[in-house]
Amino acid sequence: MSYISFIFGQLVRNSRHGWTSQVMTLFTVSLSVLIFSFFFLIYINMQKASSRLGNELRLIVYLEQEVPEAFRQEFKKKITDFDKVDKIVFISREEAFERLTKQLGRDSDVLEDLDPSFLPYSVEIFPSSNLKSLTRIKDFSDYLVSLPGAVKVQYGQDWIERFGYFISLLRIIVILSGALLILTSVFMVSYTIRLTLESRQEELEILRFLGATDRYIRGPVIVEGFLLGLFGACSGLLSLFFLFQWIKNHFSGPAFMNLFELSFLPLANSATIFLISLLLCSSGSLISIRKYLKV
Amino acid sequence: MTSDIASPIDTSLIDIVKVTKTYPPDIMALDDVSMSVGHGEMVFLTGVSGAGKTTLLKLLCFLERPTMGLIEMNKKDISKLSGHDLQKMRQHIGVAYQDFRLLPKQTVYQNIALAMEVRYETPKDIKQRVLELLANLGLADKIHTPTGKLSRGEQQRVSIARACANKPPLILADEPTGNLDPAATALVMNLLKRLNEDGTTIIIATHDQSIYQKSDHRLINLENGKLQEIIKVNFDL
Ligand SMILES: Nc1ncnc2c1ncn2[C@@H]1O[C@H](COP(=O)(O)OP(=O)(O)OP(=O)(O)O)[C@@H](O)[C@H]1O
Ligand SMILES: [Mg+2]
Numbered sequence: 001m002s003y004i005s006f007i008f009g010q011l012v013r014n015s016r017h018g019w020t021s022q023v024m025t026l027f028t029v030s031l032s033v034l035i036f037s038f039f040f041l042i043y044i045n046m047q048k049a050s051s052r053l054g055n056e057l058r059l060i061v062y063l064e065q066e067v068p069e070a071f072r073q074e075f076k077k078k079i080t081d082f083d084k085v086d087k088i089v090f091i092s093r094e095e096a097f098e099r100l101t102k103q104l105g106r107d108s109d110v111l112e113d114l115d116p117s118f119l120p121y122s123v124e125i126f127p128s129s130n131l132k133s134l135t136r137i138k139d140f141s142d143y144l145v146s147l148p149g150a151v152k153v154q155y156g157q158d159w160i161e162r163f164g165y166f167i168s169l170l171r172i173i174v175i176l177s178g179a180l181l182i183l184t185s186v187f188m189v190s191y192t193i194r195l196t197l198e199s200r201q202e203e204l205e206i207l208r209f210l211g212a213t214d215r216y217i218r219g220p221v222i223v224e225g226f227l228l229g230l231f232g233a234c235s236g237l238l239s240l241f242f243l244f245q246w247i248k249n250h251f252s253g254p255a256f257m258n259l260f261e262l263s264f265l266p267l268a269n270s271a272t273i274f275l276i277s278l279l280l281c282s283s284g285s286l287i288s289i290r291k292y293l294k295v
Numbered sequence: 296m297t298s299d300i301a302s303p304i305d306t307s308l309i310d311i312v313k314v315t316k317t318y319p320p321d322i323m324a325l326d327d328v329s330m331s332v333g334h335g336e337m338v339f340l341t342g343v344s345g346a347g348k349t350t351l352l353k354l355l356c357f358l359e360r361p362t363m364g365l366i367e368m369n370k371k372d373i374s375k376l377s378g379h380d381l382q383k384m385r386q387h388i389g390v391a392y393q394d395f396r397l398l399p400k401q402t403v404y405q406n407i408a409l410a411m412e413v414r415y416e417t418p419k420d421i422k423q424r425v426l427e428l429l430a431n432l433g434l435a436d437k438i439h440t441p442t443g444k445l446s447r448g449e450q451q452r453v454s455i456a457r458a459c460a461n462k463p464p465l466i467l468a469d470e471p472t473g474n475l476d477p478a479a480t481a482l483v484m485n486l487l488k489r490l491n492e493d494g495t496t497i498i499i500a501t502h503d504q505s506i507y508q509k510s511d512h513r514l515i516n517l518e519n520g521k522l523q524e525i526i527k528v529n530f531d532l
Binding site for chain 1: 356358379382384385386387388390397401410414457
């Protein structure tokens with residue numbers, strides 16, 4: 001009990017001369033939490049959208065001639081050599097004709113006198129709907145067109161490809177801003193705490209003469225780092241939440257919403273970001289106290 | 296000439312065995328010193344300036360390490376103590392430094408309280424003890440004055456109060472009356488005597504003949520880093 005009240009007494013005493021740097025640090029930590037979690041939020045939403053896209057995504061390879069039953073296994077193997085796929089469907093001319101009829105609906109009478117033979121043979125490939133296959137879709141299609149008998153490959157639109165690139169770019173940004181978060185929280189916190197410690201240097205020396213234990217000296221300092229992390233992460237995540245609400249309210253046009261049903265960071269991710277910044281800030285404070293603990 | 300000064304009491308608290316301390320480059324501050332101090336003893340350590348008194352006290356609380364020799368506290372070699380045990384040991388030794396080592400910006404109260412805070416004493420106990428000490432030392436009216444604003448004599452008494460705050464089993468006082476007038480000297484010596492009567496072991500390094508002449512405690516003289524003689528000042532015998 002008296003240990004806890006002592007720690008808080010020390011904290012108040014310390015923050016009396018160091019509050020400007022503490023506020024700066026708090027601000028920096030929460031800003032980097034905000035930046036990181038903001039990009040992470042975009043990333044997660046994009047990922048969701050992409051898997052939704054991925055479900056509808058298929059590549060159609062048009063062939064010169066039908067692949068005979070006996071060779072189909074081999075043909076499939078060639079495709080899966082490149083990447084995992086969910087499903088491969090061989091489409092005969094008759095099936096293609098049927099589909100076309102269905103698609104035309106009421107206008108299907110234009111096909112009435114036609115023979116299915118004007119349609120090409122084709123193979124439909126459904127890539128496994130993960131991010132990787134989306135970003136590699138261009139390579140995949142280049143590969144497919146090089147298969148023997150392939151005439152042309154058709155898939156989604158250009159923008160699917162660009163979307164894939166965008167997601168990989170986003171992934172890099174997430175990693176970079178994560179690194180930024182680590183650097184700022186560890187360095188800013190250890191810097192602030194070093195300032196606090198330096199202003200207390202004389203006191204720390206006397207404390208050692210008086211037999212203060214490591215725990216006594218370390219306690220308030222770790223709590224200071226911990227609190228900086230706590231408040232920094234809280235305000236960072238809260239600002240993200242309000243930013244998210246604002247974006248949602250201002251950009252919820254129907255077209256946009258169909259593709260991106262915006263959702264906030266899942267609780268597990270928020271909690272992880274929270275815990276990690278606590279950990280980083282506490283260890284930042286430990287880094288700077290180490291040299292003061294010599295007996 | 297003897298350099299082996301045994302304690303008259305059997306169970307010794309401090310054993311110093313053939314301790315030599317040299318400061319760089321080659322200043323011999325202590326030369327082959329051996330002595331013991333028993334539990335509950337009061338010992339005066341005298342010697343001219345530069346004789347090595349402060350050095351000896353610093354060795355006892357491990358602020359300096361001996362160049363050679365062995366120092367035992369309660370029969371334990373203090374050079375073998377872990378960092379944590381050393382910290383604990385210091386909590387049980389009250390030291391009044393010759394140069395006071397107070398925090399000039401903090402008040403008399405805060406300076407004394409610090410010694411008790413490191414032992415996690417409750418604020419209530421701390422307050423009670425500090426008030427008691429300040430009353431004993433005639434400093435009650437200075438309780439909230441920053442120590443930097445005090446006279447040397449007042450600072451000296453604050454540093455003694457801090458050394459006594461925890462009622463430690465061992466007190467090392469380095470020139471505790473160096474800056475004091477006879478009245479203040481009497482206050483300090485009364486406090487130390489009372490603590491000694493309650494069982495505290497006390498070592499006092501001093502030039503001040505007035506405080507040991509009339510006492511019957513052991514007197515140890517240092518000369519050029521050597522223990523030169525024991526003068527028994529014993530009025531009862
Ligand atoms: N840190 C140090 N570095 C070098 N020499 C030192 C150091 N501390 C003390 N000395 C020397 O060791 C010798 C003993 O010093 P010490 O302070 O123990 O003397 P003292 O008996 O306490 O003197 P005084 O009565 O003036 O306080 C002196 O010659 C001093 O100059
Ligand atoms: Mg001295």
